[in-house]
Amino acid sequence: MTGSYSLLVADLVGVAVFAASGAGAAVAKRLDVFGVAFVGFVAALGGGILRDLVIGAAPPLAFSDWRYAVTAVAASLAVFRFHPQLNRLRRGVLLLDAAGLGLFTVTGTVKALHAGVPPVGACLVGMLTGIGGGVARDLLTAEIPAVLQRDIYAVVALGGAVAVTVLSWLGVADPVTLVAAAAGMTAVRLLALYRRWSAPLAVP
Secondary structure, rough: HHHHHHHHHHHHHHHHHHHHHHHHHHHHHHOOOOHHHHHHHHHHHHHHHHHHHHHHHOOOOOHHHHHHHHHHHHHHHHHHHHHHOOOOOHHHHHHHHHHHHHHHHHHHHHHHHHOOOOOHHHHHHHHHHHHHHHHHHHHOOOOOOOOHOOOOOOOHHHHHHHHHHHHHHOOOOOOOHHHHHHHHHHHHHHHHHOOOOEEEOOOO
């Protein structure tokens, strides 16, 4: 499996995961089928569109490669159709969101590095790719974005982007280590939710 093919697969898996996350949040808000598909689409592709615009990849893959849009809509409609069978929908949304955060941060960072973005900039692009879809989903469903709340969210994405950049610098950023990095981010995000870790708040 080539590196470019592995990156495409990881990107599409991230799209499906974030689409399911967005669709699950939309279902919980009692939106209709179009609303569910739209929120899933934006949640899945918002971060990638931002990434492509930043690195100068025009038009963004969300519009130039039909597989991205089809994957996002298909995953959203699947959640809409089978949501009665999904137990504890909110927990499922959190799990999918954590997985999407890890996958998109990895692919965003790698694509930025391949586009020639310097390491610090690539870390920022990776973080924005990871959190962009979740922010859009929360805004569309009238929730305060998780990145602005006490939960550790953007910090996980930034840390993961730094890890991917270091792996690339060391020359060991192969599919196995990148998957491990995404899994590590997912685990840290879920652990932060479970242990209620948070960044410091301003003292009134």
